[in-house]
Amino acid sequence: MIRPFHVWHLPSSQWGMDKGARMAGGTRWFPLILFIAMVSLRPLVAQDMPSPTRINPVAPTAITENARRLLELGQLYMGRNNPAYACTPEELTAQQRNDAAQPALSTLQQLTTLYPKYADGWLWLGIALTETLCYSKQSPKGAPSSTPATITEGVRAFRTAYECNPTDLVCVTYYGDALMQYRADFDAARQLWENYFKIAKTDMQKVTALTQAARACLNKAYFGKIEKRLSPEQVKQEFQAAERFVQQAAAICPQAPHVTAMQGLLKQYRTTLYGK
Numbered sequence: 001m002i003r004p005f006h007v008w009h010l011p012s013s014q015w016g017m018d019k020g021a022r023m024a025g026g027t028r029w030f031p032l033i034l035f036i037a038m039v040s041l042r043p044l045v046a047q048d049m050p051s052p053t054r055i056n057p058v059a060p061t062a063i064t065e066n067a068r069r070l071l072e073l074g075q076l077y078m079g080r081n082n083p084a085y086a087c088t089p090e091e092l093t094a095q096q097r098n099d100a101a102q103p104a105l106s107t108l109q110q111l112t113t114l115y116p117k118y119a120d121g122w123l124w125l126g127i128a129l130t131e132t133l134c135y136s137k138q139s140p141k142g143a144p145s146s147t148p149a150t151i152t153e154g155v156r157a158f159r160t161a162y163e164c165n166p167t168d169l170v171c172v173t174y175y176g177d178a179l180m181q182y183r184a185d186f187d188a189a190r191q192l193w194e195n196y197f198k199i200a201k202t203d204m205q206k207v208t209a210l211t212q213a214a215r216a217c218l219n220k221a222y223f224g225k226i227e228k229r230l231s232p233e234q235v236k237q238e239f240q241a242a243e244r245f246v247q248q249a250a251a252i253c254p255q256a257p258h259v260t261a262m263q264g265l266l267k268q269y270r271t272t273l274y275g276k
Contacts (some may be wrong), residue, residue, distance in 0.1 A: 063118055070111040074124055077104035082133050082142065094135035101132045101145065112157075119171055122161035126174060129154030130182075151182050162192075169205060172196050176212055186220035189213075204256070207249045211258040214245035218265065221273050236274040242266060 079086030133142030224230030
């Protein structure tokens with residue numbers, strides 16, 4: 001799948017909940033060629049979830065110390081299984097990493113059961129369901145252990161995190177990435193980011209919303225073309241929509257990495273998509 005912005009993995013130094021640090025250091029850029037792996041996942045996910053609805057900003061639910069401790073425990077186990085989420089690097093055997101997978105999942109499931117309005121709990125449950133690794137002699141660095149069922153559950157968890165706190169950029173980002181990566185629902189992802197743009201408070205938040213909306217349009221144009229689901233005119237319309245989003249973002253902050261990366265991708269795929 002076209003992924004101008006890779007899933008913004010949580011910074012190891014902050015357990016992933018510092019939004020400013022995430023914005024500054026969590027963005028990674030990946031080329032279009034990764035679509036092959038993403039396409040292989042798309043048919044595996046149930047299409048039973050509605051598209052994002054209008055954002056109604058609400059105050060985050062008050063969280064107890066017990067909830068925070070459960071979250072930290074779940075994060076600890078998750079970091080032991082998948083080093084990308086570790087607070088600090090650990091030298092562990094393959095068996096120790098494998099053994100951490102189930103406690104991570106069960107701890108976060110317990111957390112969301114006890115505190116169903118805790119956005120961070122649902123966010124990390126989604127991560128555990130989709131990002132857990134399995135280690136073996138064939139995969140000493142770990143291979144994805146997700147299944148069609150856990151992917152479906154993971155997307156639902158990301159959606160619930162978003163619904164619990166729809167103004168939180170981290171929750172919006174993970175849910176938006178899940179919509180594109182696992183469901184290939186580019187229209188829903190675009191709407192999600194357009195909704196977020198309406199309530200964004202800073203220029204960086206607005207630029208992020210606009211460039212992510214452009215990303216959704218570019219995905220739709222590309223897959224619509226190669227899978228022959230869109231006519232040439234529809235492909236052109238989606239590409240031009242992506243261009244408009246990027247132009248809006250450039251008017252706000254022309255030198256932002258999000259903007260320059262998307263400008264480069266649009267230039268790269270213009271001829272591929274509609275020959276100009």
